[in-house]
Amino acid sequence: MSAALSPSPAPAASRSEGVWAAGWRRFRQDRVGLVCLAVVLAFLLLIAASLLGLVAADWQAERAVPNAPPTVLGPAVRAEASGIPQPEGPNVDLSDIDPLAPRYAEWAEAAKAYQTADTVKAETLPFGADRLGRDVLAKAIKGAEISIFVGLSAALLATLIGTVLGAVGGFFRGRVDDALEWVYNVFTAIPGILLIFAFAAIVGRGVSSVVLILGLAGWTGIYRLVRAEFMKHAVREYVRSAEAIGASAGARMFRHILPNIGHIVLVQLSVHVVGFIKAEVILSYLGLGVGVDQVSWGTMLSESQSELLLGFWWQLAAATAFMAVFVTAFSLMTDALRDALDPKLRGAE
Secondary structure, three states, X not given: OHHHHOOOOOOOOOOOXXXXXXXXXXXXXXXXXXXXXXXXXXXXXXXXXXXXXXXXXXXXXXXXXXXXXOOOOOOOOOHHHHOOOXXXXXXOOOOOOOOOHHHHHHHHHHHHHHHHHHHHHHOOOOOOEOOOOEEHHHHHHHHHHHHXXXXXXXXXXXXXXXXXXXXXXXXXXXXXXXXXXXXXXXXXXXXXXXXXXXXXHHHOOOHHHHHHHHHHHOOHHXXXXXXXXXXXXXXXHHHHHHHHOOOOHHHHHHHHHHHHXXXXXXXHHHHHHHHHHXXXXXXXXXXXXXXXXXXXXXXXXXXXXXXXXXXXXXXXXXXHHXXXXXXXXXXXXXXXXXXXXXXXXXXXO
16 A cells, blocks of 8 residues: 555656757758768768879879760770771882881881770770870869868868857957957958959968968858857847856857857858859969869869860860769758758757
8 A cells, every 4th residue: 555655756857859969860851961961972982082092093194095085985996996097108119219118117007006005095984085185084083182172171161260250249249249340341342352362372372272262261251140140149048048057158159059050050151162162163264273283173174165165075074064963962961951950940840
């Protein structure tokens, strides 16, 4: 009887699901987002393999005749079947007139073997060759390493600068905000392309220089949005409650407010990755981007401009296809992450 009247133990309090855990659960329900995440990870693995020299290590090697068209006919095809006219020597004995006449037949055979070997190589390149006979597919893979690294690194740098400065200005306000607003107005008063050229003239060429240039010139848009969001969230009840229980300013800024505006930061990151890849194309075209001993999607597009006038379209198609696939997958993946982390959508569950 006493056991029946004794109070039952209280159930253990269940811990609420965190912001990022809930976001990852929602993201896994988006099939398009998962497919795009797989594509982005595949590109990142490709970049890692290129950095380790496992693929595209010989992208500078002359593997075919200049501007060889793309084909997968295989090495069994010979020059005789390709329609290339073969050199022939004279049919009469000219040794009394021309002392080099006995060498004509030897030279003809050597030229025939050279054309046959190069034709076989050219016909095994699925994306063709450039004007120097280099494999366009290997160049596109190596170019992905440079272009994606530049786009992601510069976007992360710009996002970091803009988010930190926007959080500080929007949260503390006062003189700190006034000083940051003055810096923001100075940067936005200069046209973006001129600002990039000015930084490029100072820091010079190279991959790290391009990352630094784009990062320093591209943080203003993120700063403006993050500052406005922090001003709005800093006076809300959940932030005031955190302050009442003794949470520090840093905890309120980066543990309470930042997760609630993370979807905005991710969208800006995606936009900047796309924009910085395009900016790298412009800088490389003008000779202010990567070095002459390196290749990127920008240098490939610059080279293909003159080739396209002659009807050689495959380098342009390869660089454009690689860029379009990565940019589209990255943008859709970021949209899925934005929807998964949007606090309004979380509240609707």
